[in-house]
Amino acid sequence: MKRLILSIVLINLLSACAYFKPIKHADKAKPAPEATAEKPATPAVENATVGSATASEVNAQTTATAETATSANATATETAESAAGATAKADPLNDPSSALAKRSVHFPFDVDAIQDADKQTIQAHGEYLSAHAERKVRTEGNADERGSSEYNLALGQRRANNTKKALILSGAQADQIEAISYGEEKPMATGHDEESWAKNRRTDINYK
Amino acid sequence: MLRLSSLIILLCLSLPARAVLDIEVTGAGEHQVPIAIVPFEGEELLDQRISEIVASDLVRTGLFKLISPSDKTPHETSEVKFADWAKVEALTIGQVIRQPDGRIEIRFRLLDTVKKTDLLGQSVTAKKDQVRAIAHRIADSIYAKLTGSSGVFSTRIAYVNRQGKYNRLVIADSDGFGEQTLLALNQPIMSPAWSPDGKSLAYVSFEQGRAMVYAQSLQTQRRILLASFPGSNSAPAWSPDGQQLALVLTHDGNSQIYLVRADGTDLRRISFSTTIDTEPTFSPDGRYLLFTSDRGGSAQIYRMSIKGGEAERLTFEGSNNFSPRFSPDGKSFVFAHFKGGAFYIAVQDFETKQIQILTPGGWEKKPSFAPNGKLVLFATEVHGRGILATVSSDGRVKQKMTPQQGDIREPTWGPFIN
Structure with a gap:
């Protein structure tokens, strides 16, 4: 019985960890906008406006994340980081009309080669990484469920590796990219149909 | 590394005692051995009935046909009248005896009702919380004796x-x-x-x-x-x-x-x-x-x-x-x-x-x-x-x-x- 209680406590602790993670992220993001809002005040008025606009955005996102405590909200941190940057230029990574807004490439069944339709996406991220040597990404390969879990892990890894290679050809450095696989373990769609499978055959380019 | x-x-x-799976069996082996498993004497005192665990193990293989012992309740070989068991080829009987130290002794026998002989007899003493494990061991012994292969119930x-x-x-x-x-x-x-x-x-x-x-x-x-x-x-x-x-x-x-x-x-x-x-x-x-x-x-x-x-x-x-x-x-x-x-x-x-x-x-x-x-x-x-x-x-x-x-x-x- 003691064991059982202990286990339940552990499970609660675990779930508590999972619950609080996103809030930690939000906390990290908080001080950043304050700092930027103060800093640009001296160098230039222009910068200050950009800075404060971003700062209020970050604030809004931070509260939203803290309230809903959804999955790790990387956007808050990214926006904060870019706001903290001394350059006044907005980070193209956050521009929804940029080719960088697309963060996934897709594959046909049992295929791991980058498709023509995704070459523009790869090119954009490769060039961005080349221009931002400090940025790091994970290419995360996924597969549909038509295979064994281990074969799909291998296939997802090949998709992630090929995405990494293509990014390097487009200018990124190897040490900016970590290629990993989730195989069929984290499906975006769970139906046993082509529509779901097509969504799951992909590599995500995830900025850290 | x-x-x-x-x-x-x-x-x-x-x-230990909770079933976490619902089990459904379909199909049957080419030859099913008709077997009767008489409720063990004294097993009603346990949380789980040994004869039921043994029966469910054997039935899941599809190799046995369970025949109800109806009102016949022999617990020792001397109490078995083979004429009563013409419909089965094998019969399992047994007893649960509580020891003074709180442990339990389980005795069981497997009888060949066609040849009218004892096939197997065992006695195990164990703690009360090991009932399932013992029942699986008994099922393994019966399975091995009647099929010639090792049982996998344990x-x-x-x-x-x-x-x-x-x-x-x-x-x-x-x-x-x-x-x-x-x-x-x-x-x-x-x-x-x-x-x-x-x-x-x-x-x-x-x-x-x-x-x-x-x-x-x-x-x-x-x-x-x-x-x-x-x-x-x-x-x-x-x-x-x-x-x-x-x-x-x-x-x-x-x-x-x-x-x-x-x-x-x-x-x-x-x-x-x-x-x-x-x-x-x-x-x-x-x-x-x-x-x-x-x-x-x-x-x-x-x-x-x-x-x-x-x-x-x-x-x-x-x-x-x-x-x-x-x-x-x-x-x-x-x-x-x-x-x-x-x-x-x-x-x-x-x-x-x-x-x-x-x-x-x-x-x-x-x-x-x-x-x-x-x-x-x-x-x-x-x-x-x-x-x-x-x-x-x-x-x-x-x-x-x-x-x-x-x-x-x-x-x-x-x-x-x-």
């Missing part, structure tokens, strides 16, 4: 239970009772593999953000991180002597097969292809590996010496074949056979190269043999739920075990335990 970790996420949550199975993001690595008795959670995570867990002594499990966990291979002792819960190279570390399989494991690593590029000692040292690459080589599994004599590779353009099953070298393609039917496992006698292998958009469980004989499909087809994956070679355990899906299923190795008797919650994935049958 060898790292010891003592994580608090390792749970040991035992729920063996255990491992699987992953998934509820949304929440995954549990679970060990249970072969009838689904006595679930123990070995690891619980909000990340995927894959490919549990039993050590040949049944004392450890190797598995793949994504707890550090990507696939890494761990080996964990079931007794001490202590575990070691066996492989954490860049990329994916996966597909552990133990050698029959327990001295080493085969693993799949991607740090050289594609998924390739490596051997490593059980303590994580002496890593050696043994497959050298430019394609995917994965799901290695050792032959019972330890000399060969079966594995899945797409070197021929589609995923198929190959055989290779553990020393490496040339691999021989074994499967040619269907569009793809995955997840091979040797039969315990080494004469055949079971695998997941994909054709026409569905997965089937199939066996192939090494000598005749004949393939036999055992199941009706669907989402049937990850087969493994029971250690007596008579049953195959696999994962399937019914009404969108991932469940456990078994099929007898001749395809005649099928059993479905539905969990009370979650989806079951990646089942694997453990070895005989002494």
